[in-house]
Amino acid sequence: MRDFCGGQGVLIEATGLRLVRGDKLLLDIAHLRLGGPGPTVILGPNGAGKSLLLRCLHGLIRADAGQVCQDGLPLNKAQRMRQAMVFQRPVLLRRSVAANLDFVLRRQGLSRPARRERTAELLATGGLSGRERQWARSLSGGEAQRLAILRALATEPDVLFLDEPTSALDPGATQAIEALVMRASAHGVRIVMVTHDIGQARRLARDVVVMIGGQVAEHGDAARVLDQSTHGTVRRFLAGDLIF
């Protein structure tokens, strides 16, 4: 696999981030600093604000206060173009598998032969070799999610945000997605991923963020957060208690 980019050096910071809807304070993040190599996994109970945080970090939602910076600069259009996001349910074009990738590769100005070569390379990376002409909407859930991730990687992002990419998938399909994510990470893409799955955090994360009630309750080295947190609610959540 070619290096996708040099995203491991990317530093994303959220400072004083507040998101209010009606009379509810949905996000209240004093300071969050995501840097260094290896995937960041964001965990937390339902409604803790994980998806909202991801959307703010990607610039899809503008916070009511505070700011998101990438490499020391307030998130700008050029930086956002170097980020990509994949959602829980893959959104694919009503076209062939190859056409879904070609749509992105064209915008990068690649020639037709270069696009064909890159498409084959990406499909091999995602275990979808030979599927070029298959209708994208006829892929299985796991295959469709892999194609969505490959399409995101085709943009050669510095940062890839993933919002519960395996939540609807069986273990085999989950394993294939995890392998793809780890491969992208190893080749330089900064991964920031939301999941409900604590086991997945153990398998993938270098660092773990635990959100509780719109706030960052814990952030640090995965083993420390998952096994040695001193935060009462975080410990209960990680132990499997229902938190609401």
Ligand SMILES: Nc1ncnc2c1ncn2[C@@H]1O[C@H](COP(=O)(O)OP(=O)(O)OP(=O)(O)O)[C@@H](O)[C@H]1O
């Ligand atoms: N546009 C909105 N207006 C009002 N409330 C919202 C809006 N978007 C999200 N919320 C609320 O903000 C809270 C956090 O939502 P978010 O989707 O970030 O949670 P989450 O941690 O990703 O949860 P889940 O694990 O269930 O996906 C929830 O209570 C949700 O209902």
